[in-house]
Each structure stands twice: as structure tokens, then as C-alpha cells.
Amino acid sequence: MPKGYLIYNSVESKILVSDINKIDSLTTHKGKIVLDNDLKNISYGKKITTTKGKFYYVLKPAYKDIISKINRTTNTINSKDIAHILVNTSINKGSKVLEIGLGSGAFSLFLSHFINKPILSLDVSFKNIKNALNNIKKYGDINCVLALLIKDEQKKVPIKYKEYFDCIIIDLPEPYIYLELILNVLKSGGDLVFVVPNIEQVKESRNIFSKYGFVYFRTYEIIERQWLIRDVGSRPYEKYLNHSLFLTFAKKVDNS
Template identity: 30%
Template sequence: MSTPITHGPPHDGVAHQGRHGPLQVGESVLLIDHKSRRYLQTLTPHQEFHSHAGPLEHDRLIGAEPGSTHRTTKGLTFTVFRPTLSDLVFKMPRGAQVIYPKDLGPILMLADIAPGVDVLESGVGSGALSAAMLRAGANVTGYELRDDFARRAQLNVARSVGPEAAARYTVQLRDVYEGIDLPAGGGFDRVVLDLPEPWQVVPHLRGALRPGGIVLAYTPSIMQASQFREALGEAGLVMAETLEVLHRTWKVDGAAVRPDHRMVAHTAFLTHARMPSTAERTLPPPATEALDKSAG
């Protein structure tokens, strides 16, 4: 088994992404122009945002209210907001392919990610899924093979959800195919996988995933999903289901109402299942009278 190297929360001076009150130095903000184009900026004193519309000083945005409108030197306007997690996911630096918001929401529901839940995630990629689960209140342990991905995920998470959530996040450099180390509590409540061969993890789930726990795999290919389902069945996991999520927006302009010509269709299949209890259970024999009525 590979020797784990743990990355704790990064300390890069990134400010907590506030949720209320005026915009602060170090916050990420979203600038939106009159054509709904979006630009992500980190507020820094004495710096400017430059675009086709002319410069806009960060100092004018620091201390402003979210939703306020500001003019550039050319007289064009930008509206400033705090970005949503979805905005940050689309704009975050990445090495690996990011899991997009249309799948992040369903993953949180299917895996039942909630406050206090202990999650093993492998691999962490750019940290988009990690950030979503941390924001939902989970404690996340990540397994990642590449050091550059692990460091980028830690930084993206800190910028997306702030230091309190980042304190519940660790990333270990290790191969989940070789095994799973149990946390202090004796097991994980959830195992979430974004790997080429998630079926290789299934033999390690017994003992690592608590009874009643949920495993979920994100797989681009249906053949990956099929092989994962086969491994789940052989290992005795139950309630397995595979689905995909399609995202189609609509044009709504007065009387012109129709689906948009483009949509975000297939990205990946989501397969989830539950771990049954390993405890021996002795059921009382059925009553003879009940059997007779059933036979009749």
C-alpha cells in the first residue's frame, strides 16, 4: 500500500467567502455586464479589472453592497455579486476534468451528504465535488494519486467554502485501489468515487463503509457503470441504481417560449448502492396459520 502524505488546509491568505454584508478585500466577486457575460475577480486594493468596457477599480467595489452597479471609465456598467458555488466551479483552476453543477446537486442527494457525515472521496480532481460536500456539512477525506491535483483541490476548496469548511478537509496521496484506512470513528458513512475503475474499490468497502452507508461512483462510460454494478452485486451491496442527469434550458422572451437549441446532455452516469449489515440475524419461523392462508 502506498504511504499516505496528508495535505491539510492551505494558508495562502485567501479571505473567507462572506455570505452577508459589504464586499471585503480578498473576496471573490462576480462581475456581470449588460450582455450577461461573467468575470470572476478577487478584490485587491489598488488593482483594476480591465475589459472591453474600460477599467473598473477594485477600490470602488470593496465595501460595496452585493447587487450594486458600477460604471467603468467608458461609462459602461457591471453589476457585482458574490459568486455561487456553481459560478466558482465553472471558473476554478483545474488539472483534471471538473464535475459540473448539474451532477453535483444529484450526487449530494443520492449519497445523502449531510452535516457530520464522514466521506471518503477518491480522486479529488480539482476539488469541485469536495467543496460541494463540505458546504453541505460533511467531513471529507480525499485520496488522490497526483500531488499537483491534491494541492490544487485544497486551494480551490479554501477559496470556495472558507477556512471553517476547509478545516474538515484532508487529502492523502495514496491509491484507493490498494486499500482504505479507517478513520478514528471506525468507518466511513459514504464513499464517493470519480475513478476510471471504481469496481477495484468494491472489495475494500466491507469494513470501510459502515452498515447502511452509501457508495456512489461517477463514470463517463456505461460500460464502466455496468462493471461497477456487477462488482456491487457480487459483494452483496443492495439498492443499486444507475442514472444520468440531462440539463436543458429554455428561451423565454415574451411570446417566444421554446427549448434552447443546445443542452448539456450526457456527462457521466451516477451509480449508487447501500451496504447491508454484516450482523447475523435470526428471524422467527413463520406461523403455520399464515403459511396455510398463503397457500390457500
């Protein structure tokens, strides 16, 4: 389960805390919450009171709460897109997953709660890796992710071709630059997922991968709109997730 505490009053007034034992107080526009020794040992579901007499509840955070608050050094895949990956692949608790493009660690953080094996994540930026591992340590289990640095512009990857993965997820504008690696380490019947920002990149990538034994292509754009429910005047919530990226799924087959 994700680590942390969601201190909740309303959709507009909530605070995500990774470790309630490391802070003495929280300041909100509804008053200050003083975290004495009794509150620091409080369990989920309990009610706490601010200095202005307003109530907050201590909740177990949802994955979406965490993903929206992690520290970002690059564009981060949204929770709406991450969830779609699980239902469009064959990933299960025994799957072996390779991620190319660790980014801020959002996907690895989420997926690590659903599979038993460590996720192997690659990135060309040491800064990204350091930040992502800090995010994962803060809200999850650092032992569930093995992050490796791709050291140079030649895209030399520090894994052996005898490794076989059930799923490869690539969050890069040109996923086909790792075509040779993918062909060598993705199992026959395995899932390929690539995440790109525009439709022309989708078309080019699909055309290339289709020539090398990939079938069952599906491309999605996920749009999510939350509603604000009131007694009078219910309406869509002002902040909603429109286009962020395109997700494409495919299966590798053996054409030999």
C-alpha cells in the same frame, strides 16, 4: 457560503473574482472597472459603473459559477451532477464522507458547505491534490478537506480500517479496484456513489458490487439545458450540458 464576487452584467458578460481586494481593475468589453478603495469594500447587491457608463452588479456567486471557473488538472464533475448526489444519498451535516478521486476539488468544495465534518479525499496524483487544495482555499475553507496521497500502483490507502464513513464517493473508471477498502470502511446502510464515463463500466461495477452486499442501485445520466429568454425568439442557450458521465448510487447492507 462560497467565497468570492460575481461581477455581473448579463449571462454573456460576468466575471468571477475570488478576492476583490487583490486587484486594481477589471477589463470588460463594456469598459474598464476601476476598483478604488470604496469599491473594494463594496457589499453584495451594489451597482458599479464602467468607464463606458455600463452597469455591473456585485453578486454573491452561486456554487455553479465557482465550479465552472476552477482551475482543472483533470476532468471535473459538473455542477448538475454534484447537486444530484445530495438528493440521492442520506448525506447530512453530521455525515462522514470519503472521496476517492479528488480531481480538481469541485465536489469537496461544494460538499464542504453542507457538512460539519472534514471530508477525507484521496488521489493518486500529487499534482491533482495541490491544484484541488488551491481551488478550495480560493473559494472555500481549506480546513474542511483532508487530502491524502495514494502512494503507489498497489493502491495502498493511508487510512485505517477502523474508520467508518456514512458515504463513499468514487470518481474513477474502475471503482471496484477499491472494493476491499469500501467493504471495510463504509458503514452498514451507508451510501456508495460511483462516477464513471461509459455505460459498460456502469454494468461491470454494478455486477461486482451487487455480489458484496450492495442493494438499491440507481443509475442516472443528467442532462441540463438552460434557456435564453427574450421578448421575441426565446430559445435554448447555445452552451448546454449534455452527457458528461453516469452516476450510480447504492446502499451497503449486512448479509451475514
